[in-house]
């Protein structure tokens with residue numbers, strides 16, 4: 001894919017974990033604006049487990065809604081993760097089709113304390129993980145990626161036959177833990193279960209690109225490959241690697257948010273090109289609209305930029321665009337050019353660490369991978385990510401380089417914070433009553449469960 | 464180069480540092496056999512600084528000597544590093560030509576306490592580093608890589624015109640510290656001075672391959688790219704990165720000895736292929752002889768294997784071949800298949816660490832990156848390098864997997880140690896009198912310096 005497209009080594013997610021990053025992808029806005037964050041404690045990562053009450057706000061305009069202006073048909077395949085209560089589901093937010101689940105494939109659950117996660121086909125559930133949709137955690141075997149692949153290929157085929165413009169958001173669960181692969185991929189990689197899952201995902205992407213080619217629509221289809229967060233190092237040998245980058249998922253170090261990213265569009269994007277422009281998942285919103293010839297919403301702040309000059313002309317024209325690294329509503333760090341300034345550092349708490357939860361296993365950079373939340377707002381910790389991609393060697397606060405860099409970054413941060421109007425936080429309240437007890441369609445399958453009484457609490461986000 | 468050749472992700476140096484690894488490359492034998500080690504203290508890394516008395520033994524048969532059986536002309540360009548006293552120099556060991564220096568380009572020295580390192584053209588010096596061969600440490604500028612490139616290209620051109628088979632050992636000083644690049648590369652990379660040096664080296668390799676093609680001898684020339692040790696993380700932002708691997712140069716963790724490796728031979732080696740065979744620099748001795756149709760020496764143990772089935776047929780037939788990781792004459796670790804057993808662990812001493820010398824900066828794996836020499840010979844620390852390339856998660860000594868692995872590895876280690884006849888250690892004695900005071904040819908240049916009186920001592924190797 002990279003040989004036929006453009007590699008973007010400075011591409012970022014919008015957040016160091018799943019739900020907020022995906023909300024940002026589909027809204028073109030930082031989680032702190034679109035509401036996908038928590039204020040229950042300082043600088044915490046929040047997402048959408050089954051007990052979450054909230055979801056994507058009705059006030060947000062998701063990408064498929066905008067694409068309707070040019071009659072695009074939209075489908076999401078795989079994990080939604082923007083809220084599982086009825087009003088938050090994909091078909092209420094612009095998608096025409098959905099095959100997949102609203103939450104992570106954790107489990108198996110006993111359906112008494114927690115229900116197994118449902119799998120939907122459009123508006124109705126068609127089964128549950130560990131029941132109709134099997135995942136064998138002992139053998140790490142499941143056909144899920146193959147099922148999701150077929151759903152994606154089928155959608156492409158149907159829209160092409162119908163000569164309809166389409167948007168496919170192919171968001172398979174793999175390689176999230178618990179990791180799995182189908183029988184034909186299990187044991188095939190050099191990298192254990194995780195590697196098998198990556199191989200199958202890679203195969204899936206290859207099948208999608210092949211289909212576009214064989215349908216003759218490759219020159220007319222913009223494809224982008226990336227991830228919503230860095231490898232979950234906390235999963236040990238069943239998680240990925242962030243190569244030279246520091247720490248992983250859940251952190252605002254490079255390992256938490258710098259992502260593999262490839263743009264593919266034969267005939268439009270130069271094959272084998274590499275572009276070092278700083279960019280992120282929110283740009284995909286704006287860029288997709290630009291490619292579709294649709295005007296982006298002008299009634300709100302968008303954090304995404306239009307990357308078409310980068311992709312189509314291989315320019316690096318968006319020179320002064322910063323990358324913001326948030327936990328909750330706290331701005332932890334900012335990157336500008338090659339420089340990154342940490343205003344706060346935190347890997348995770350001593351309490352968690354003592355229980356074996358470690359987002360930086362085997363890594364320890366004194367004063368950087370701190371287990372207390374360290375406030376550096378008066379004198380940020382600054383790295384040059386070119387010379388020091390692993391964030392190991394802070395630039396001396398006494399150097400001219402430091403002064404020059406912080407002069408530039410401080411202006412951008414001040415402006416950003418002055419203009420920022422945080423959205424209503426959606427990830428503060430939890431309640432066992434809202435779990436996936438009785439999703440729409442459960443009655444037809446005889447799979448409705450009785451929800452317990454409502455008893456809401458402020459969700460606890462430990463890191 | 465990889466796109467036109469074969470990538471070998473499981474390729475190793477013979478030692479975690481320069482001199483022993485290069486001695487192994489040219490002899491096809493482990494440093495503990497060819498004498499490139501020390502017994503002055505337990506498990507120490509030794510090399511050939513200016514004060515070293517020893518060098519490559521007369522009893523070793525170097526690759527260019529063997530290649531003479533088929534009339535190959537051999538040249539080394541760059542750093543020799545197998546001893547700088549007259550009897551140890553390249554033209555005494557089979558090379559027909561040499562342009563370069565016997566030691567690292569450290570300096571500048573005052574020529575009173577230490578002489579600057581000489582640069583030789585064949586048997587005579589033509590100048591010294593920091594004098595005729597300039598290196599500006601402030602600006603990190605030097606033309607050395609360009610000079611070495613021209614020497615290499617010129618040699619290829621001459622031998623091709625003369626229709627002579629040739630062996631070029633292109634061993635430029637870059638990217639060793641102090642890092643430098645020529646003016647046209649300085650400031651060009653995203654990765655600071657180190658990145659610039661890598662870019663220039665990459666350019667150099669490209670020029671060599673281009674010349675082979677334009678001369679029409681690419682289908683008749685076997686080219687191999689690799690390194691003698693992992694990135695020197697101790698150099699901080701002016702050193703390289705070992706990606707997901709643990710620690711760096713000087714250690715027997717993967718970051719110290721796993722190397723980038725590409726084999727290139729259009730028409731013979733499949734372009735874009737990847738082969739996971741365990742292999743190492745000593746195999747290049749044996750493989751080169753096989754390709755040249757020359758019988759390898761049979762009067763001694765060779766550690767190198769013939770990789771032609773791997774390279775030419777993309778087989779992984781050498782399944783049970785182990786990789787040995789030594790410091791001095793101590794077997795620190797063994798890899799067999801995907802498993803690596805550490806018999807000893809040591810990064811470096813507490814004393815060194817306190818002075819800021821750290822071979823694993825930002826990394827700390829409890830019980831693995833130890834600062835005491837830890838003896839695990841009774842119960843080795845075992846990793847699965849496929850699932851855990853970063854050597855972070857030791858396999859439980861109580862598991863069946865551990866027992867199975869150690870059963871296999873123990874047999875191989877026992878046999879290896881039983882058969883091993885260590886060479887006479889060449890790197891035990893030091894003497895300021897042997898430094899590069901008056902290399903041959905110095906008189907013609909008026910650059911002879913007066914050596915101090917001989918006063919030999921047992922070299923101190925701190926790590």
Ligand SMILES: [Ca+2]
Pocket residue numbers: 017018176228229
């Ligand atoms: Ca994720």
Ligand SMILES: [Ca+2]
Pocket residue numbers: 480481639691692
């Ligand atoms: Ca080296």
